[in-house]
Amino acid sequence: xxxxxxxxxxxxxxxxxxxxxxxxxxxxxxxADLAVGLGKFREPVDAEGVAFHVVQRDLIVRWLxxxxxxxxxxxxxxxxxxxxxxxxxxxxxxxxxxxxxxASFLLGAAAALAASTASMALLLVLSTWDGSxxxxxxxxxxxxxxxxxxxxxxxxxxxxxxxxxxxxxAVVMIVLWGGVxxxxxxxxxxxxxxxVLPFLSLLQLTAYTPVSQDLGSPGPLAWTVFPLYLAAxxxxxxxxxxxxxxxxx
Amino acid sequence: MIQARGLTKRFGSTLAVDDxxxxxxxxxxxxxxxxxxxxKSTTLHLMLGLIRGGGxxxxxxxxxxxxxxxxxxxxxxxxxRALHPRRSARDHLRMLAAAARVSDRRxxxxxxxxxxxxxxxxxxxxFSLGMTQRLGLAAALLAEPRALLLDEPANGLDPHGVAWxxxxxxxxxxxxxxxxxxxxxxxxxxxxxDHLLVMGRGRLLADEPTDRLLGRxxxxxxxxxxxxxxxxxxLLVAEGATVQRSGASELTVLGxxxxxxxxxxHEHRLRLHELASRNASLEAAFLELxxxxxxxxxxxxxxx
Numbered sequence: 150x151x152x153x154x155x156x157x158x159x160x161x162x163x164x165x166x167x168x169x170x171x172x173x174x175x176x177x178x179x180x181a182d183l184a185v186g187l188g189k190f191r192e193p194v195d196a197e198g199v200a201f202h203v204v205q206r207d208l209i210v211r212w213l214x215x216x217x218x219x220x221x222x223x224x225x226x227x228x229x230x231x232x233x234x235x236x237x238x239x240x241x242x243x244x245x246x247x248x249x250x251x252a253s254f255l256l257g258a259a260a261a262l263a264a265s266t267a268s269m270a271l272l273l274v275l276s277t278w279d280g281s282x283x284x285x286x287x288x289x290x291x292x293x294x295x296x297x298x299x300x301x302x303x304x305x306x307x308x309x310x311x312x313x314x315x316x317x318x319a320v321v322m323i324v325l326w327g328g329v330x331x332x333x334x335x336x337x338x339x340x341x342x343x344x345v346l347p348f349l350s351l352l353q354l355t356a357y358t359p360v361s362q363d364l365g366s367p368g369p370l371a372w373t374v375f376p377l378y379l380a381a382x383x384x385x386x387x388x389x390x391x392x393x394x395x396x397x398x
Numbered sequence: 399m400i401q402a403r404g405l406t407k408r409f410g411s412t413l414a415v416d417d418x419x420x421x422x423x424x425x426x427x428x429x430x431x432x433x434x435x436x437x438k439s440t441t442l443h444l445m446l447g448l449i450r451g452g453g454x455x456x457x458x459x460x461x462x463x464x465x466x467x468x469x470x471x472x473x474x475x476x477x478x479r480a481l482h483p484r485r486s487a488r489d490h491l492r493m494l495a496a497a498a499r500v501s502d503r504r505x506x507x508x509x510x511x512x513x514x515x516x517x518x519x520x521x522x523x524x525f526s527l528g529m530t531q532r533l534g535l536a537a538a539l540l541a542e543p544r545a546l547l548l549d550e551p552a553n554g555l556d557p558h559g560v561a562w563x564x565x566x567x568x569x570x571x572x573x574x575x576x577x578x579x580x581x582x583x584x585x586x587x588x589x590x591x592d593h594l595l596v597m598g599r600g601r602l603l604a605d606e607p608t609d610r611l612l613g614r615x616x617x618x619x620x621x622x623x624x625x626x627x628x629x630x631x632x633l634l635v636a637e638g639a640t641v642q643r644s645g646a647s648e649l650t651v652l653g654x655x656x657x658x659x660x661x662x663x664h665e666h667r668l669r670l671h672e673l674a675s676r677n678a679s680l681e682a683a684f685l686e687l688x689x690x691x692x693x694x695x696x697x698x699x700x701x702x
Contacts, residue, residue, distance in 0.1 A: 152497055153497070156496040156497045159489070159493040160493050163485050163489035163490075163493060225482055229481065229483065230479065230480035230481075231480055231481065232480075233448055233480050234480055234537065236448055237446060237448070237469070238468070238494060238498070240463035240468055392450070394449035394450060
């Protein structure tokens with residue numbers, strides 16, 4: 150697995166597009182903080198405000214960018230035919246899928262952590278907030294979960310890209326799923342449905358307080374909702390990869 | 399050693415590869431020939447498990463997917479264009495080096511070996527076909543594998559490059575590697591291959607040493623010049639040869655080797671001024687062999 154992770158890291162880092170996407174995550178957070186900081190200069194910020202600035206506000210952007218990074222793991226392979234060199238290097242297809250999912254998880258999470266760290270540093274400079282807020286465990290829980298979720302979404306994108314044999318469709322599926330299907334489900338069935346919907350359950354988990362997201366509190370099994378969807382997609386992708394010939398899309 | 403057993407692949411109703419079995423010996427260059435659509439590339443993909451199908455291929459006794467570090471056992475170049483166009487040659491090889499568990503120094507060595515050091519940092523998308531082929535070869539050689547599987551490696555190479563490739567592959571075989579090369583360049587394969595596998599319509603039409611394949615061609619013959627041509631012709635016909643007169647003292651002999659002609663002449667104290675084997679070209683032998691086995695032919699004569 151170590152060789153596969155190094156292979157994936159070298160694959161991702163050797164493309165300028167990966168770095169553009171990573172800087173987009175950090176840059177968006179810093180620009181947003183700068184805009185807010187200049188607008189509310191020297192206004193006091195509480196722990197919930199910090200959590201909002203460094204995690205929740207950019208969560209969707211981070212997920213989307215991380216999804217694009219994850220989708221490229223298989224999307225590029227199918228588009229440019231590099232799936233063949235990949236499978237020649239690592240002929241066990243389940244292992245390839247797992248390696249790409251883990252590598253994308255790590256990169257997505259690292260990008261989110263870097264963005265949260267940069268955002269917090271800028272907020273320290275621009276706003277008035279007491280350092281004692283850092284002792285609030287709920288703030289750190291929110292940051293930690295925001296980081297983990299930014300890793301889970303690209304892992305899902307890896308599976309979807311393997312199924313769709315392309316990155317564009319995988320990202321579109323995530324956008325439609327998280328941005329259209331789930332909100333419409335909430336409208337139709339009420340906020341309680343968020344407990345079983347993958348993206349909204351992630352939002353519930355990362356919230357500093359349940360009320361702050363107007364989604365209600367997460368259910369007792371909220372931890373398992375997204376991983377279950379992820380497991381289903383990765384299982385389907387494993388079966389599809391095993392049954393299909395290594396051809397381009 | 400590479401052992402392929404019962405390789406079979408069907409695309410819908412088309413049998414692309416039909417129960418193919420062969421062995422690729424170490425220390426030899428084995429040429430893999432066949433007309434377009436014969437199933438050569440499909441066979442190579444099947445051997446490496448890239449496409450699903452029947453049969454199995456063993457590399458040093460194990461299937462490809464069971465090899466602990468496959469790139470150290472088999473170096474494959476199937477489609478040179480399978481590269482990300484925005485990745486540099488060096489980054490492409492460094493990525494594969496991680497999989498092959500070899501150092502970055504080895505990456506620089508193979509780049510130098512294939513002559514790509516000056517363009518190592520350039521994006522592969524800007525490479526010519528010849529440069530891309532060289533990069534594909536570098537990837538195949540990266541982990542110093544015990545076997546090489548190369549699909550049309552000479553495509554896009556200039557004459558100098560083809561000569562370089564020939565020397566490279568002969569050197570690889572001389573070091574004990576099993577080298578399997580598919581190619582359309584028959585003249586080149588005649589110079590390069592010790593052994594030939596010939597495919598037509600998914601079936602194996604020939605699996606024999608290059609010399610023997612050329613020798614049994616209808617166009618291979620023995621040229622004899624002798625002042626006793628009449629008497630020699632009678633003796634040769636009696637031995638079962640087919641003899642054609644091509645001049646007053648010149649005979650074209652088919653169906654018998656130069657060695658037999660020479661011994662017959664010596665036995666009957668006949669003078670010889672010239673005795674030479676004239677092997678058919680690989681092109682002639684190949685065309686005889688695949689006659690009727692061509693998938694795509696001008697004028698609609700082939701199977702479409």
